[in-house]
Amino acid sequence: MKTSSLRAFMAVASLSVLALSGCSAADQSTNAGDSSASVSASSEGALSISQPWIKAADNGMTAAFGTVTNNSDQPVKITGATTDISDDVQLHVTEIDPNTGTSQMKEATDGFTIEPGASHELAPGGDHIMLMNVGCSLKTGNNAEITVKLEDGSSQTFTFEVRDYQGAQEKYAPGESASATASESAEHSDQEMGDMENMDHSSMDHSAMSHSASASESALPECHSH
Amino acid sequence: MSDSRQAHDTQKLPDDSSLPRVTPAAGEQTPTGWSRRTAIAAGLGAGAGVVAGAGSAYAYASSQSPEYTPNLSTATVGFYGDKQAGIDTPPPAYGQFIAFDLAENTTKDAVARLLRILTQDATQLTAGQAPIVDQEPELAAVPANLTVTVGFGERIFDIVAPEKKPDWLKPLPAFKQIDRLDDAWNDGDLLLQLCADDRVTLAHAQRALLKGLRSFGSIRWVQEGFRRSYGSENPGETTRNLFGQIDGTINPTSADDTMNQYVWGQNLEGVQAWEPGGTSLVIRRIHMNMDTWDLSDRPAREDAVGRKLSNGAPLTGTNEHDVADLGATNELGLTVIAPYAHIRRAAPEKEVERILRRPYNYDLPVSHASGISQHGDITGGISQTGLIFCSYQADPIQQFVPIQQRLAELDMLNTWTTPIGSAVFAIPAGCREDQFIGQALFS
Ligand code: HEM
Numbered sequence: 001m002k003t004s005s006l007r008a009f010m011a012v013a014s015l016s017v018l019a020l021s022g023c024s025a026a027d028q029s030t031n032a033g034d035s036s037a038s039v040s041a042s043s044e045g046a047l048s049i050s051q052p053w054i055k056a057a058d059n060g061m062t063a064a065f066g067t068v069t070n071n072s073d074q075p076v077k078i079t080g081a082t083t084d085i086s087d088d089v090q091l092h093v094t095e096i097d098p099n100t101g102t103s104q105m106k107e108a109t110d111g112f113t114i115e116p117g118a119s120h121e122l123a124p125g126g127d128h129i130m131l132m133n134v135g136c137s138l139k140t141g142n143n144a145e146i147t148v149k150l151e152d153g154s155s156q157t158f159t160f161e162v163r164d165y166q167g168a169q170e171k172y173a174p175g176e177s178a179s180a181t182a183s184e185s186a187e188h189s190d191q192e193m194g195d196m197e198n199m200d201h202s203s204m205d206h207s208a209m210s211h212s213a214s215a216s217e218s219a220l221p222e223c224h225s226h
Numbered sequence: 227m228s229d230s231r232q233a234h235d236t237q238k239l240p241d242d243s244s245l246p247r248v249t250p251a252a253g254e255q256t257p258t259g260w261s262r263r264t265a266i267a268a269g270l271g272a273g274a275g276v277v278a279g280a281g282s283a284y285a286y287a288s289s290q291s292p293e294y295t296p297n298l299s300t301a302t303v304g305f306y307g308d309k310q311a312g313i314d315t316p317p318p319a320y321g322q323f324i325a326f327d328l329a330e331n332t333t334k335d336a337v338a339r340l341l342r343i344l345t346q347d348a349t350q351l352t353a354g355q356a357p358i359v360d361q362e363p364e365l366a367a368v369p370a371n372l373t374v375t376v377g378f379g380e381r382i383f384d385i386v387a388p389e390k391k392p393d394w395l396k397p398l399p400a401f402k403q404i405d406r407l408d409d410a411w412n413d414g415d416l417l418l419q420l421c422a423d424d425r426v427t428l429a430h431a432q433r434a435l436l437k438g439l440r441s442f443g444s445i446r447w448v449q450e451g452f453r454r455s456y457g458s459e460n461p462g463e464t465t466r467n468l469f470g471q472i473d474g475t476i477n478p479t480s481a482d483d484t485m486n487q488y489v490w491g492q493n494l495e496g497v498q499a500w501e502p503g504g505t506s507l508v509i510r511r512i513h514m515n516m517d518t519w520d521l522s523d524r525p526a527r528e529d530a531v532g533r534k535l536s537n538g539a540p541l542t543g544t545n546e547h548d549v550a551d552l553g554a555t556n557e558l559g560l561t562v563i564a565p566y567a568h569i570r571r572a573a574p575e576k577e578v579e580r581i582l583r584r585p586y587n588y589d590l591p592v593s594h595a596s597g598i599s600q601h602g603d604i605t606g607g608i609s610q611t612g613l614i615f616c617s618y619q620a621d622p623i624q625q626f627v628p629i630q631q632r633l634a635e636l637d638m639l640n641t642w643t644t645p646i647g648s649a650v651f652a653i654p655a656g657c658r659e660d661q662f663i664g665q666a667l668f669s
């Protein structure tokens with residue numbers, strides 16, 4: 001329980017730092033004082049989120065994480081999510097394939113239900129919000145907004161901090177088709193994108209990770225989210 | 227002094243840990259003058275805006291004052307403040323100096339993103355909390371007085387705000403008589419100074435912070451330093467370097483106005499900080515030839531510095547803090563403190579020529595080593611030993627360079643020491659909770 005209060009604290013701390021980070025280059029230097037947006041976004045409605053973050057990606061797929069807490073006295077069910085930076089957002093769960101030991105992610109067809117007062121952790125290797133076909137480049141240190149849709153028809157928007165992250169390499173196994181696998185990581189563009197069918201932990205070339213500093217040719221323009 | 231240690235044991239933490247934990251009544255000042263920032267309960271306080279920052283009053287602690295040495299699992303140094311921690315705060319046992327080079331096409335936007343995540347992660351690590359993407363979060367739980375201090379090389383200014391670049395921010399002039407600089411230890415676009423009293427805490431913090439910076443460039447060099455362990459020295463005791471010398475006797479202190487003047491550039495005629503709360507850091511990596519040092523006996527060693535090895539007293543005095551009498555002569559009419567003595571040559575000739583020295587030792591592992599290195603050698607023998615000589619001052623050109631120039635011209639210590647690396651950084655002001663380090667460059 002110590003950890004949950006710590007988390008709650010950290011959410012406040014991180015949000016207050018984050019809040020000044022507008023996403024676009026033009027914004028950053030000017031909106032430092034405007035620090036209310038992401039805090040208020042999470043304090044209205046039944047849900048709040050601590051340590052919200054999204055894995056940096058130059059394009060393609062990525063995933064968003066954080067600990068979502070239901071502050072109301074009713075169960076809340078998250079049924080989906082939307083964002084400006086992707087037109088295909090899914091709720092995913094992750095399972096260990098008992099035969100291979102690799103993590104596989106699947107769509108959470110039933111959504112995520114959070115009991116009153118309970119928290120639901122979205123974490124690499126566990127449940128998460130999956131963003132497919134990201135049409136822009138998510139750079140570490142920027143923010144992205146994601147709106148979660150609730151069963152009662154309402155929605156809540158949260159600001160996620162973009163961070164570089166080398167984990168979250170689970171295979172994607174939509175439905176029953178085991179062949180269509182992919183990684184949450186969209187960092188490995190170029191040849192790896194073409195090779196996506198076979199991507200798994202063991203075939204990742206970690207030396208390729210360092211390239212992202214120089215604007216890689218396949219990187220799309222930076223995402224803008226306001 | 228002797229009973230000040232026992233007092234720790236009776237020093238109880240406040241039950242309400244949301245209150246800032248401060249050094250008790252007698253003040254935040256150790257006898258040598260390091261300001262003890264408000265220690266705050268790990269996991270609490272940092273978010274509550276309760277950090278008594280560097281601007282708080284420094285009272286001089288008597289030698290009777292109980293020093294506060296908490297268990298390292300709760301020992302924190304406040305991150306926020308108008309000055310960055312890690313400069314006028316007591317030096318922890320381990321110091322890691324990391325110079326980082328930005329990737330070629332780094333934009334202003336990228337620098338802002340970098341500083342934002344660096345600040346956020348540093349805030350959490352120094353409070354004993356795991357940063358947002360920490361994959362070994364349990365290691366963050368022992369803050370151990372961790373400080374993270376950020377410095378800027380020229381390129382940060384060139385990219386973000388060329389008009390704000392201090393004139394002095396460039397490589398020092400060459401000191402031809404002594405320098406044997408290896409580019410492997412020179413310069414850098416960004417400096418991270420990490421200090422902590424626990425080596426695991428430090429390794430974890432370094433890993434966590436560098437992971438976040440990976441996409442922005444590459445590590446240029448890392449200098450790994452150490453001092454005595456936490457608790458090995460009496461509070462306020464001046465440390466010894468690996469030559470066995472008491473090193474740090476003459477230093478600006480927060481007990482009077484000298485820290486403000488020489489480090490923070492306040493109330494010092496002709497010198498100003500490049501920004502309020504900012505300062506500069508010169509890092510000289512200085513090889514110490516332990517083998518040729520072995521050739522000199524104690525009188526020669528004391529003569530070289532002008533101080534006694536036993537207690538650091540000047541050769542003209544009896545106690546460490548006695549003022550050295552540079553004019554005193556012996557029966558032969560020669561000055562007691564030799565013309566070539568380190569403290570004579572390093573003593574200020576102008577009022578502004580004072581610096582804060584906060585050095586760390588290094589002592590690298592050597593393999594298959596044997597023999598004795600010769601005079602002037604910077605390799606060989608059985609040791610790779612020296613000082614990460616860290617000098618903080620408002621203006622390195624006016625304050626540091628004249629001292630180094632005099633030492634280059636004449637200093638008996640040069641017999642055994644060789645500068646092998648040199649770097650200058652501008653240290654930006656500290657920040658508040660809703661800011662990031664260096665944000666003022668963007669306004
Ligand atoms: C390995 C290299 C060095 C060693 C072993 C060394 C050692 C010492 C020692 C033992 C003292 C006397 C005690 C004290 O006041 O701390 C001292 C004083 C001092 N050193 Fe060094 N030092 C080194 C390099 C430097 C450098 C590079 C500078 C500056 C450019 C410097 C500046 C000073 C100053 C300003 C003092 C105080 C002088 C005074 O009495 O007013 N030292 N050093």
Ligand SMILES: [Cu+2]
Binds near residue numbers: 106184
């Ligand atoms: Cu997924």
